[in-house]
Amino acid sequence: MENEPPAPRPRRRTPAGAAVLREEVTDAIRTAVFEELAAVGYGRLSIERVARRAGVGKAAVYRRWPSKLPIVLDVVSALAVQGLPTPDTGALRTDVRALLELTSRVMRHPMVAQIIPDLMAEAARNEEIAQAVQAAIRDSQRTIAEAVIRNAVARGELPADADIDLAVDLASGPLYWRLVLGRSPLPKGYLDSLTTAITTALGAKES
Amino acid sequence: MENEPPAPRPRRRTPAGAAVLREEVTDAIRTAVFEELAAVGYGRLSIERVARRAGVGKAAVYRRWPSKLPIVLDVVSALAVQGLPTPDTGALRTDVRALLELTSRVMRHPMVAQIIPDLMAEAARNEEIAQAVQAAIRDSQRTIAEAVIRNAVARGELPADADIDLAVDLASGPLYWRLVLGRSPLPKGYLDSLTTAITTALGAKES
DNA sequence: AACGGTTGGAACGCAACCGTTCCGTCGTCA
DNA sequence: TGACGACGGAACGGTTGCGTTCCAACCGTT
Numbered sequence: 416m417e418n419e420p421p422a423p424r425p426r427r428r429t430p431a432g433a434a435v436l437r438e439e440v441t442d443a444i445r446t447a448v449f450e451e452l453a454a455v456g457y458g459r460l461s462i463e464r465v466a467r468r469a470g471v472g473k474a475a476v477y478r479r480w481p482s483k484l485p486i487v488l489d490v491v492s493a494l495a496v497q498g499l500p501t502p503d504t505g506a507l508r509t510d511v512r513a514l515l516e517l518t519s520r521v522m523r524h525p526m527v528a529q530i531i532p533d534l535m536a537e538a539a540r541n542e543e544i545a546q547a548v549q550a551a552i553r554d555s556q557r558t559i560a561e562a563v564i565r566n567a568v569a570r571g572e573l574p575a576d577a578d579i580d581l582a583v584d585l586a587s588g589p590l591y592w593r594l595v596l597g598r599s600p601l602p603k604g605y606l607d608s609l610t611t612a613i614t615t616a617l618g619a620k621e622s
Numbered sequence: 623m624e625n626e627p628p629a630p631r632p633r634r635r636t637p638a639g640a641a642v643l644r645e646e647v648t649d650a651i652r653t654a655v656f657e658e659l660a661a662v663g664y665g666r667l668s669i670e671r672v673a674r675r676a677g678v679g680k681a682a683v684y685r686r687w688p689s690k691l692p693i694v695l696d697v698v699s700a701l702a703v704q705g706l707p708t709p710d711t712g713a714l715r716t717d718v719r720a721l722l723e724l725t726s727r728v729m730r731h732p733m734v735a736q737i738i739p740d741l742m743a744e745a746a747r748n749e750e751i752a753q754a755v756q757a758a759i760r761d762s763q764r765t766i767a768e769a770v771i772r773n774a775v776a777r778g779e780l781p782a783d784a785d786i787d788l789a790v791d792l793a794s795g796p797l798y799w800r801l802v803l804g805r806s807p808l809p810k811g812y813l814d815s816l817t818t819a820i821t822t823a824l825g826a827k828e829s
Numbered sequence: 830a831a832c833g834g835t836t837g838g839a840a841c842g843c844a845a846c847c848g849t850t851c852c853g854t855c856g857t858c859a
Numbered sequence: 860t861g862a863c864g865a866c867g868g869a870a871c872g873g874t875t876g877c878g879t880t881c882c883a884a885c886c887g888t889t
Contacts, residue, residue, distance in 0.1 A: 435887085436835070456743060458665025463876055472837045477878070532743035535802050536663060539736050545805065553803050581796070581815050588795030589788070595742050596760050598752065608788050608823065616819035642857085643865070670846055679867045684848070836885070847874075855866070 436479065443469040444476055448490045453529040457487060457537045457544075488547050491534065495551035501559045507567040507617075512610045514563065514586060519601065522594045532595055556583050564617070577617045585613045643686065650676040651683055655697050660736040664694060664744045664751075695754045698741065702758035708766045714774040714824075719817045721770065721793060726808065729801045739802055763790050771824070784824045792820045 447469035451460050462483060466473045480486045499521070502513035521527055531552070538545035560583045567573040589609060593601065654676035658667050669690060673680045687693040706728070709720035728734055738759070745752035767790045774780040796816060800808065 440836080454747075456665050456747070458663050461876055462878085466837095470837080472839090473878085474838090474880085475836070478835075482878090529743075529746050532739060532746055536736075536739035536743045539739055539802065540661075540663070549803060578815055580800075580809060581812065581819070584796035584800045585792075585819060588797070588799030589791035590795070592795030592798055593787075593791045595746065596756060602787060605788065608785055612788070612792060612819055612823035615822050616815065644856095647866075668846055669848085673867095677867085679865095679869090680848080681850085681868090682866065685865075689848090830889100832887105832889085834886100836883100839880100839882080841880075842877100844877075845875085847872100850869100850871075852869080853867100856864100858863090859861095 440469075440471060440475055441479060444471060444479070444486070445490050445493065447471075448486050449526070449530075452487065452490070452533065453526045456529075456533045460487070462486075484541070484543065488543060491544070491547045491551050495555060498555040499559060501562045503562075503566060505570075507563070507570070507572045508610060508614055510563045510566070511586070511613050512606065514559065515590065515606050515609055515613075518587060519590050519594065519606065522590060528595065531591075553583070556587060560586065567617075573617055582613060582617055585609075585616060647676075647678060647682055648686060651678060651686065651693070652697050652700065654678075655693050656733070656737070659694065659697070659740065660733045663736075663740045667694070669693075691748070691750065695750060698751070698754045698758050702762060705762045706766060708769045710769075710773060712777075714770070714777070714779045715817060715821055717770045717773070718793070718820050719813065721766065722797065722813050722816055722820075725794060726797050726801065726813065729797060735802065738798075760790070763794060767793065774824075780824055789820060789824055792816075792823060 444465065447465045448460070451465050451468055455464075460483060462473060462476055465486075466476050469476075476486070480489065499517060502510045502517070504510050504513060522531070534544060534548045538548045557579065560579055564573060564577050564579055564582060568575050568577065593599075593605075651672065654672045655667070658672050658675060662671075667690060669680060669683055672693075673683050676683075683693070687696065706724060709717045709724070711717050711720060729738070741751060741755045745755045764786065767786055771780060771784050771786055771789065775782050775784065800806075800812075
């Protein structure tokens, strides 16, 4: 027991036999992170609780991610994958209206309504989270807005230089502000008025 | 030492001599809470750190507030007191434009930019915070918007039934969404376009 | 059948806060 | 001027989370 040379990396064979990270465990952890994020927020999120919720040993978590931040980045990035469908109803107004309806439904989703504000708050103090959130939310939004506007331009409903940036902010900002801050149901004609405001802002830009 | 009846409040005299809570200490704590809130957020805010930052014993804190939540509610409510000035330039468009400029400046303020998202996130899981934030932000906003619109109606620039709710959301939502999520400087004509969108949405409502 | 690495679970020492209690000091009202 | 009570500071026991390290059990490739 004393003459063993510390084994100069004998030969590590291939990765392994059946001893490989089980995807189901990974998914369980990701789900637990998501739920925990909604329940207590990023600030209070702890690996210990995540593991407990996932029904998993802490070691299983640390085997995959070195710390809290990478896990959250992973989960957030995963959200971006399944983007929202792009409405294509044949007319700008109905496209915008459909988009608003979809957006308001997503923002009302209990889990989303908890997580997004939390991530935005954390993004203000963490550049990596900021980029992940931006990629997951804003970029996908912009893609949708671009498509809707491109279609409208092709139909001659909008001038070619419609302001996409403003459109994106008008389509999400007011809804977010109202739903998160007020948390009251939207007034009756709210989405219609907002639709008018957006289409007018886009079309009347050059007039 | 055994026959002492637990002192039926002998007579407590008046409050006290010079042993009264010192306002400067209270202020120091409030300031520390505010800074700590910006630095680490509500979730991670600890009485211990607040006391340390304020240069104060923990006891001084607990002498004033029983726990974390009341302190924060206190500080948040205090923010509502000094409301923003109401622009009154003599025309709707310039009023709105001034309001947007003011709003964007406030939202850019480093401390505010950190705290508001954080409070909104916490409001999603805490009804008391939600009400405090709503009172501090939304109500004061609405007051300003009402004044601006009332003036415009009096000048005949707007119909009497202009949609105040929508106006409030349009004036804050897009700016917030862009500044917090994008954190890039506003594009050149952004405030102008937004001004147009808002005034149009208000005036064109019934047309 | 054997190997190797993952599995859930328990425990480690360490650190941060919790809310409370006890100091000796200090300032001010009565 | 005396007494009351807040002051900063230190310490209390208890809880929680950290990141690591063991363990026996399991399982799929070879």
